[in-house]
Amino acid sequence: MELILSAAIGVLAASGIWLILRPRTYQVVIGLSLLSYAVNLFIFSMGRLRVDAPPVIDKIANPPVAAYTDPVPQALVLTAIVIGFAMTALFLVVLLASRGFTRTDHVDGRE
Amino acid sequence: MPNHLITLPILLPLIVAAAMIPISERSRILKGLLGVSTTFVVFIISVVLMRQAAEADAVPLVYLLGNWSSAFGIVLVADRLSVLMLFLTSILALAAQVYGMAKWHTAGYHFHSLFLMLVAGLNGAYLTGDIFNLFVFFEMLLAASYGLLLHGSGPQRVRAGLHYIAINLAASSLFLVGIALIYGAAGTLNMAGIALAFREAEPANRLLLEAGATAIGITFLIKAGMWPLCFWLPGAYSVATPPAAAIFAILSKVGIYILLRLSVLVFGPGSGASAGFGQALLFYGGLATIAFGMIGVLASQAMGRLASYCVLVSSGTLLAAIGLGKPEVIGGALFYLVSSTLTLAALFLLIELVERGRDAGADVLAVTMEAYGDAEDEEVEQEVGVAIPATIAVLGFCFSACGILIAGLPPLSGFLAKFAMLSGVIGGNPGAVTAAQWSFVALLIVSGLAAMIAMSRAGIRTFWASLEGTVPRVMVVEILPVIMLLGICVLFSIRAASAIAYMDDTADALMEPARYIEAVRGAVTVPPAEQVIGAKPVAEGG
Numbered sequence: 001m002e003l004i005l006s007a008a009i010g011v012l013a014a015s016g017i018w019l020i021l022r023p024r025t026y027q028v029v030i031g032l033s034l035l036s037y038a039v040n041l042f043i044f045s046m047g048r049l050r051v052d053a054p055p056v057i058d059k060i061a062n063p064p065v066a067a068y069t070d071p072v073p074q075a076l077v078l079t080a081i082v083i084g085f086a087m088t089a090l091f092l093v094v095l096l097a098s099r100g101f102t103r104t105d106h107v108d109g110r111e
Numbered sequence: 112m113p114n115h116l117i118t119l120p121i122l123l124p125l126i127v128a129a130a131m132i133p134i135s136e137r138s139r140i141l142k143g144l145l146g147v148s149t150t151f152v153v154f155i156i157s158v159v160l161m162r163q164a165a166e167a168d169a170v171p172l173v174y175l176l177g178n179w180s181s182a183f184g185i186v187l188v189a190d191r192l193s194v195l196m197l198f199l200t201s202i203l204a205l206a207a208q209v210y211g212m213a214k215w216h217t218a219g220y221h222f223h224s225l226f227l228m229l230v231a232g233l234n235g236a237y238l239t240g241d242i243f244n245l246f247v248f249f250e251m252l253l254a255a256s257y258g259l260l261l262h263g264s265g266p267q268r269v270r271a272g273l274h275y276i277a278i279n280l281a282a283s284s285l286f287l288v289g290i291a292l293i294y295g296a297a298g299t300l301n302m303a304g305i306a307l308a309f310r311e312a313e314p315a316n317r318l319l320l321e322a323g324a325t326a327i328g329i330t331f332l333i334k335a336g337m338w339p340l341c342f343w344l345p346g347a348y349s350v351a352t353p354p355a356a357a358i359f360a361i362l363s364k365v366g367i368y369i370l371l372r373l374s375v376l377v378f379g380p381g382s383g384a385s386a387g388f389g390q391a392l393l394f395y396g397g398l399a400t401i402a403f404g405m406i407g408v409l410a411s412q413a414m415g416r417l418a419s420y421c422v423l424v425s426s427g428t429l430l431a432a433i434g435l436g437k438p439e440v441i442g443g444a445l446f447y448l449v450s451s452t453l454t455l456a457a458l459f460l461l462i463e464l465v466e467r468g469r470d471a472g473a474d475v476l477a478v479t480m481e482a483y484g485d486a487e488d489e490e491v492e493q494e495v496g497v498a499i500p501a502t503i504a505v506l507g508f509c510f511s512a513c514g515i516l517i518a519g520l521p522p523l524s525g526f527l528a529k530f531a532m533l534s535g536v537i538g539g540n541p542g543a544v545t546a547a548q549w550s551f552v553a554l555l556i557v558s559g560l561a562a563m564i565a566m567s568r569a570g571i572r573t574f575w576a577s578l579e580g581t582v583p584r585v586m587v588v589e590i591l592p593v594i595m596l597l598g599i600c601v602l603f604s605i606r607a608a609s610a611i612a613y614m615d616d617t618a619d620a621l622m623e624p625a626r627y628i629e630a631v632r633g634a635v636t637v638p639p640a641e642q643v644i645g646a647k648p649v650a651e652g653g
Contacts, residue, residue, distance in 0.1 A: 020281060025273065032280050039284045046295035073294065076243055080287055083250045090257060091276050098273050101266040109270045
């Protein structure tokens with residue numbers, strides 16, 4: 001599982017960076033999204049990978065602490081996803097405004 | 112009894128900004144007055160906190176959010192450095208908001224809400240003692256700054272905004288990677304806890320921690336504009352509307368603040384194997400930034416670009432001073448930070464006033480004007496507003512004050528700040544100064560010369576050669592903030608002894624990170640309130 005996850009993060013980050021460096025605004029948006037997926041998975045993996053371990057405290061069964069997975073990275077990922085989503089939406093608006101002003105989707109506003 | 116005052120610089124602007132959104136844009140003046148009075152209250156709070164922080168004898172004031180112990184929850188920490196930044200930010204925000212009320216808040220929607228959001232984000236970034244909370248406040252101030260940069264719209268601002276947003280989004284991703292690495296290795300997000308984790312780390316973990324610190328450092332170096340991560344800055348700052356550009360002068364200082372805070376806390380004295388990590392990078396990066404900024408200052412044709420490159424020179428100077436890692440230099444550097452930020456904000460506000468009524472091409476020609484002779488025919492643009500008699504004299508006076516402050520000529524605070532840094536470097540023993548430190552001294556002085564040349568060239572072209580028929584119409588409410596900012600610089604020059612004493616105490620307190628760590632780790636939660644008979648028991652935590 002570690003291998004698959006790290007490969008996925010690597011591929012997402014590499015594709016994201018490549019796309020950010022492209023000249024079209026749409027490619028940059030997709031690149032930033034891919035990069036943020038990679039980062040979110042990375043944060044998630046920093047809480048150590050556990051299978052079948054809940055992050056939320058179960059007051060009824062009350063298992064030992066070692067049975068839980070670390071809840072903090074999951075909370076961090078949630079925050080990061082929300083912020084990343086909002087920023088991508090804002091970026092899309094600016095992209096459209098730029099497209100309207102310059103009549104081109106080049107990041108510099110001219111071919 | 113916890114000191115609830117610490118939360119107000121964040122909460123107050125945030126609440127007022129949110130409350131302002133439904134108010135119709137037609138009552139802009141009401142919104143503006145509301146915004147200015149909020150910032151004024153934040154200013155007063157920052158003065159009160161400054162007194163408290165100074166009285167507390169270098170023990171930072173710690174506030175446990177939601178009454179969670181600092182091991183689990185988020186803490187707010189107000190020490191001398193963070194309240195100094197609060198103070199500086201509220202002054203700048205006040206000036207920029209008053210300036211914006213004259214004309215610029217009509218250029219788009221929600222100017223005052225965005226502005227207060229930015230202030231709330233900035234104050235949060237100064238006060239927080241938790242690294243992920245720092246990310247949240249940082250995103251908040253960035254989101255507001257995107258809005259402010261795009262305020263007024265137009266192809267140039269949208270293009271610059273596109274670059275600015277893309278770079279900051281990529282930098283934020285890097286910041287998150289750094290946070291994740293540090294959390295993975297240290298198991299905490301609390302800055303004091305991270306500092307302790309660095310002290311006790313195993314070699315394998317230390318590598319991860321240092322990698323995380325590097326990622327976070329690079330994020331803030333992008334924000335501070337260290338060469339070669341600074342190419343976005345002149346483009347963005349020079350097209351922003353003047354009030355936005357004035358508050359952007361402190362945005363790059365946020366990067367400096369975080370770098371200073373984390374580098375002394377985590378890699379400062381007594382931090383074991385990682386001590387001094389990254390200092391050489393900050394120092395040489397700072398020198399390169401000064402050199403790059405200096406060339407930019409000399410080569411700029413438009414005044415907006417000139418001011419943006421001055422921001423880079425100021426950032427570079429501060430980075431190099433932090434990289435030196437001497438407390439005497441850091442005291443001077445803090446004084447320089449305050450003085451240069453106020454000056455640059457005043458300059459950004461002033462430029463638009465000066466350039467009013469000039470030909471659009473006049474700035475571009477200013478540098479190569481000699482080739483064209485004196486045949487200038489600039490038109491007067493009649494603008495609505497009350498004209499001040501002898502406007503040009505006032506503007507010229509302010510402009511030369513800016514020039515003197517930026518170049519660091521006596522008698523104003525720019526000189527005192529540079530002098531304090533230089534005397535910190537050289538100390539009483541010039542023989543012990545290394546070649547690298549001499550190069551810092553030389554660059555500091557030469558960058559002042561370059562700023563002087565560029566400013567006097569721009570000033571002569573604007574105020575002497577084109578006096579006839581080019582008197583811009585300026586409203587009192589526009590020139591007042593500029594005079595206020597410069598007046599504070601003059602005040603800092605007159606009361607330099609007490610100001611520098613405060614900065615030196617701040618630097619000394621910074622150089623003892625153990626105090627910060629102890630204050631945060633030792634902060635006690637408030638015990639549950641005494642139970643009233645018959646009342647429900649008070650639940651734990653927040």
